[in-house]
Amino acid sequence: MRYSGFTLISQALRGHTGWRPAWREASPKSTYDVLIIGGGGHGLATAHYLASRHGINNVAVIEKGYIGSGNVGRNTTIIRSNYLLPGNTPFYELSMKLWEGLEQELNYNAMVSQRGVLNLFHSDSQGDAFARRANAMRLAGVDAELMNLEQVRTMLPFLDYKTGRFPIRGGLLQRRGGTARHDAVAWGYARAADSRGVDIVQNCEVTGIAVTDGRVTGVETTRGQIKAKKVALAVAGNSSRTAAMAGMRLPIESHVLQAFVSEGLKPLIDCVLTFGAGHFYVSQSDKGGLVFGGNIDGYNSYAQRGNLPIIEDVMEAAMALWPALGRVRLLRHWGGIMDMSMDGSPIIDHAPVQGLYVNAGWCYGGFKATPASGFCFAHLIAKDEPHPVAAAYRLDRFATGRLLDERGVGAHPSLQ
């Protein structure tokens, strides 16, 4: 059923008894053309684009728990395409364009809010590095503005400009960046995919990947064997474990990234802000909570929770940047498991096993990539060739040296 203000009002008059499930509770069929492992944002988006762009509807999304239970429901909701390297920028810009049309595409309000993303810089050399990035964005047709101190001050008068240990010198603003309601992205894609016949199978854990003569034939699950011509992994956080079922080792470590939300407050900040001298970023949800985060904890973990050193680090950065926050209270903090790749960039590629496709390595940037990741992964699965804007995300780039290391820290996931 179509969502609109009109349906909402007409349902209100009937006591909301006429709403139907946003997606069917499907049981797995015995065989599919494409089986996607992972009911997160990327897996669900892939299913939607397979069905809507490539006419491939005999698709199942298999999820171990409930859909959206991984990083799509645990992130800080930021969307942006402010990337430096030519292998990345067009991909994230495609994602931004898809975000811009997402509500209409899905008939679901994921509250994409282009409120602007501002990255602060604190020294001349950091400013030059930001200029390099901003120029790369402009060359790629992405909006970018370099702001001076006065412009930043006008926009965010409440930051510490007087006593800051690392004085604010300016910032890089992408006005089209912003936030989206993270859970709704998963639900919107699920509903749209379901409406085109995709089976969304929850509470079904994949326990094995069946490979015969170098070709994938299906998967073993806690709900029995499912055959599939093509199997696609979209299980960021657990990519290494799942890929190992097909005999692969990946250039990935799993790390925990914590996120934080404050109590609800009347509007305080209208953009997404990142603090270049400390690992800290903040925005405010429509409900009023400040949503913020920082660096990864820095050790391999599957625990979905972190520890105090990073928590304190993030709060220190918050206070250093925005000293009025002292009396604002932290309401909740939690952790997500990141696929930290060896160059900080993702993988969308064939696996060595025929019929197996890998979508992994999103580090802490997977949410913003959700639409383009699904779009390009669907393209790869349907056509067996990479989508042009995702052509750099090959597995072999680590062997050939065609790395996409935006931060220049090398093969140390804990530093990416």
Next chain:
Amino acid sequence: MRKQLHRLNSGGLIDRTQALCFRFDGKNYDGFAGDTLASALLANGVRLFGRSFKYHRPRGLLSAGPEEPNALVELRTGARREPNTRATVVELFQNLEATSQNRWPSLGFDVLSLNRLAAPALVAGFYYKTFMWPARFWEKLYEPLIRRAAGLGRAAAVEDPDHYDKAFVFCDVLVIGAGPAGLSAAVAAGRSGARVIICDEDFRLGGRLLAERRQIDGRPAADWLAAILAELASLSEVRIMPRTSVFGLYDHGIYGAVERVNDHVAVPPAHQPRQRGWRIYAKRAILAAGALERPIVFPGNDRPGVMLSGAVRAYVNRFGVLPGREAVVFTAGDGGWATVRDLTEAGAHVAAIVDARSEINPESKTMALRVGARLFAGSVVEATHGGQALRSVTVRDASGKRARLACDLLAVSNGWNPTLHLTSHQNGKPVWEETIQSFVPGRLPPGLAVAGSAAGRFTLAEALRDGARLGREAAVEVGFAAAAADPVPATDAETDGLAPVWRVRGNRGKAFVDLQNDVTDKDVELAAREGFRSIEHLKRYTTLGMATDQGKTSNLAGLAIMAEQVGKAICETGTTTFRPPYTPVAIGALAGHHRGKDFRPVRLAPTHDWSREQGAVFVETGQWLRAQYYPKPGEQDWLATINREVLATRSGVGLCDVSTLGKIDIQGSDAAEFLERVYINGWKTLPIGKARYGVMLREDGFVMDDGTTSRLGENHFLMTTTTINAAKVMQHLEFCHQVLWPELDLRMVSVSEQWAQAAVAGPRSREVLRRVVDAKHDISNEAFPYLAAGEITVGGGIPARLFRISFSGELAYELAVPAGYGDAMMHALMAAGEPYGITPYGLDGLNVMRIEKGHAIGTESNGQTTARDLGLGRMMSSKKDFIGRLMAKREALVQADRPSLVGFRPVDTNNRLWAGAHFIGIGRAAKTENDEGYMTSVAYSPNLKHWIGLGFLKNGPTRIGERIQAVDPVRNGEVEVEVCSPIFFDPEGTRLHG
């Protein structure tokens, strides 16, 4: 003093001799020391405390503790304004000022309460289904409206004037909660000599004992409490921390806690923090956090005057406040009956007891008769009436017959939920316990035990028994001898029969599950209908349990209604994860003093004072402050200063502090072999007394760092690193030695901070040094040529090291002395250089000169570039293995067209250059596909009298003389530049050897 109409004449743990006046919404009130803001307002007859989140419905007090969903206020004003503060946990202080929030224009008349007219459409998740058209209206119209209506209180707009402290403490046994279980545990552990910390979030210790009329060993519980507190105070290894919330359990027995040191006064005394964040490292911990009473979901359950029955007892017994004069008690178990007794004894009339159970025991019936209350067995309350305060309720009995009863208080009791939050902070899943119809702790984190109500053992007897046993066990487990155990005290009789009511269906009014987020039973039904049936989906779709109370009073009811909808048992539906913090924590308390200038430590070179005397402007380089330039009076701008410094150095002599460079002393018979393996170039041939420039790679083949290393002896090397990478290189070298090649015989130590170091550069530098270096050392060009390095003495026997190395391209030296002599060295060099016009120069001057010479620094070796990219490819030895050797050979890293380092100068020499510009062929469109590289560093060269730049360009070295555009769209720049050698000045290097 104003009359407190609802204050009892006697009783309670308030200090009636200490009256406190305070303000709420601009009106003055009086209370007593020992009150909370909530109890004091209640004593003054205030019923309306706040407005709900979505519908702006009037709300009163539900609870008397941290679980309060309704009574949120803005406490204090101005820079100290604290939004969303639960009135139930605010300790009253003189001149307290609080304001209601999320209402306009006033609490009594709130325009947005008109939302109730739209309420039929404002169901769970309505916003996902609308506001989609037209697309651009979202940011412009819909979202701003939603944002303004949403949110709760207003945060302060200016800097928090208070200080916060951070502290670390270690103990054997941490006891969380100072109720009967926690106190018993602390005493049992403390008596054995263990170091015990007992924390309670309340300002008064005793937990539920403060709120209940109970007997222990035949005497009032207060006597037992006084005795045990006295004993605890007498134990020297026991630390008692009231006003301290343990908010999180982290790995390996680390607990986060926040102590509200001065929240109970208007302004913290001078030099005292407002709050203190604690990290408590505990070998064992006992969670004795008690339990939280559950409300009942029924229509109209949010009207001011509907209160948890345990909270009613707390207000009566602890605070001496009568929350209502004509009460109805709605209970699903024995809990409500204690409230009947206490209310009656306090002088209220209980009009009716509505017990959902059909079987009522004879004693209870007798009590109902005695207090003159009507007894409705097997009945429920199905509606409440009144505007902003309760006036009556409708009771429905088992036969469906209804009765309307006038009352101004409805006490509700539906059993209790253990406060087990900390047990699930490490992914522990609570498990369903049928007998108490609640979740109890599941698998416990290592080192944690749970006592009393927090474990679902709700009676006082169990609390005392659990506490004593677990306290003793914990002390024994960490190595103390068990202290002699007292017999567990006897308690008066208690019953805890219960048949919970998960919701009452009715026709009139909304039945709230989550009071704060305005989630109703209908919203839960809608979520089930739409397929959001997983408990996490329910939470995320309806926002149930996501408010500031984290669902402390709502989660279970939501779960139970969902279970009913999907036809499952509650235990099959599962529970959501409780996430830290247990209760909201001020950001300031977690940040401590790390703000403003103290956000990160400041590192100062041993020559810092000298630089300051010279008028330096400093710049942050990592944690270091380094001199950027030394302006002289009358100099118009920064560029004039830099030009003067550069010209003075190139024509005479300049002095630059380089103390912050990393210095690593490496000694051992394998030291040279070690350098062979970590640097790309050769080291075994380096003679003693010589320095050499070296480049090291990361194992992935990209440049990590560079610097000079000098051989001071056969087995003794001194390495220098860049300032920014000093620690990283040290760690890397230790890795190479300890992990990769422990068989190599060497030791190394960082001596960065042990030596002050200065660069003396320029044609007159030798003459200056001659006057500082002791005469016995020959530093003539022949005796001490370019790249010479040696241990010398200066100033009459002070040990020093002299290196003839140059970053500026001039005849130059670096002189190092022990750090304590740094200041003296700078003064001595200035004095010695005075006849030659010695000029201090800073990082900016150095930067100009190194760009003139084409030397790469961090902006060029930015982690994305190889030695080959930097024009240093030929340094890579093919005769040995070294870190990064193989990965640097990967096909993409040796491609001819990789951007490589070259120089650039503007074709029109009046134009300035900008770092960060990209190179696009002349006549080509400024697009990614035409991007051929980028400018890394630029400077105005006062020697060449135009701007110069370094940058990476595809096939750079083969394109010398070519012209190209340096485009800079974000700064509206586009400059035609000529590609040139990166060495702009003295390309033959003759000055070095002068």
Next chain:
Amino acid sequence: MRIACPHCGLRDVQEFVYLGDAAPQRPDGLAATEAAMFEYVYLRDNPRGLLEELWYHGVGCRAWLVVRRDTLTHAIEYVGLAKSRKAGAAA
């Protein structure tokens, strides 16, 4: 988290720097192949459960440690000095 440094005792994790899996061994010497080095630098088992990993006590004794830690529970089973691991290493 806390790590029991063999030199310094039980210390907060903040004093340590993490590197990662301790299992991969560097293919040393001129005979080493690019393929072997690629595996060493880039490929990881990344197990969910016990992992032997390298930590550096940078704010303490500067020892590189091998720590056996469960990546799911964060429980630490063993801590030793990395330099003692290689046969023939000086103690």
